[in-house]
Amino acid sequence: MSFGWTLQNKKALITGGTKGIGKATVAAFLQLGASVVFTARHAEEVTAAEAQWSSQYPELQVKGIVADVSLESNRLHVYDWIATHWQQLDVLVNNAGINIRKKTPEYTRQEYEQILAINMLAPFEWARLLYPLLKRSGKAAIVNVASVAGSNIDIGTGSPYAMSKAALIQQTRSLAVEWAKEGIRVNVVSPWYTNTPLAAPVLQNEARIAHILSRTPMGRIAQPEEIAAIIAFLAMDKSSYITGQNIIADGGLSISGL
Ligand SMILES: NC(=O)c1ccc[n+]([C@@H]2O[C@H](COP(=O)([O-])OP(=O)(O)OC[C@H]3O[C@@H](n4cnc5c(N)ncnc54)[C@H](OP(=O)(O)O)[C@@H]3O)[C@@H](O)[C@H]2O)c1
DSSP: OOTTOOOTTOEEEEESOSSHHHHHHHHHHHHTTOEEEEEESOHHHHHHHHHHHHHHOTTSOEEEEEOOTTOHHHHHHHHHHHHHHTSSOSEEEEOOOOOOOOOGGGOOHHHHHHHHIIIIIHHHHHHHHHHHHHHHHSSEEEEEEOOGGGTTSOOSSOHHHHHHHHHHHHHHHHHHHHTGGGTEEEEEEEEOSBSSTTTHHHHTOHHHHHHHHHHOTTSSOBOHHHHHHHHHHHHSGGGTTOOSOEEEESTTGGGOOO
C-alpha cells in the first residue's frame, strides 16, 4: 500500500536531468509514476538518457529536450512541447545549475553573468513562463535546488554562486506567498556537498574533502538520491501544507556549533 506516497498522474519538468542530482530526480520521479520532461545542453546525453528511461518505463512518458535554461528561445521550445502535449504542468524542478570557482576580483563579467543567468534568472523565467500551465494543474509544486552556499554561511564556492543561490531561496519565498491561493506550492532544497560531476573538482582535492568531512557531523557527503528523495516529497501531494520552505540537507553542518 502506497499511502499516497506517489507521483502517479503527475506531469513534471526537471531541468538538468542527465547528471548528478537531476538524473537521480528523474529516476525517483519515474519510479514514483510521474511522466517526465527533462532538459540538458549536451544532445547525445539527452538522447541516451531518454532511450534508457523509455525502455525501463515503457508505460510512462519520458521526453528529453536539448535546452539551455538560460536561453529564452530554448525555454519557449520546452514550453511549446508541454503546452501541446500536456496542456498543464504539475511539477517544475529547477535543478540545472553551474559554478565557476574563483576569487571575486578574477571573474569576468561574462562569467558571473552566466552563473546568475543559469542559477537565478532561469528559475524565475521558468516559473513566469509556466505559470498558466501550473495554475491549470490546481495542485502544482515548484521545487528549486539552491545550496548551503546560499544560506547564511560562506563555504568557499565563490561569491557569484553564493549570491545566485541566496537569491533563489528568497525568490522561492516570494513566489510561495504570491501563488499560494493559485494552488502552486514553491519550496527549495539546499544541499551540502553531494557526489556529482559538479562537485568533483572539490571532492577530488584530498585536503579539501578531509576538511569538509571534518566539519560535517555525519562525516560524509550526500548521494544524489538523498537529495532527489526530498525533491520528490516536496513535489507530492503528501507535502500539500508545505510552501516557501528551505529544506537544508547538510548532514548536520548548519546546526553544529563546533
Ligand atoms: N553537487 C553538489 O555538491 C551541490 C551542492 C549544493 C547544490 N547543488 C546544486 O544542485 C543542482 C544540481 O547540481 P549537480 O551537482 O547535480 O550538477 P551536475 O552534476 O553538474 O549536473 C548538472 C545538470 O544540469 C545540466 N545543466 C547545466 N547547465 C545547464 C543549462 N544551462 N541548461 C540546461 N541544463 C544545464 C547538466 O547537463 P548539461 O551539461 O548537458 O547541460 C546536468 O544534467 C545545481 O543547481 C547545483 O548548484 C549541488
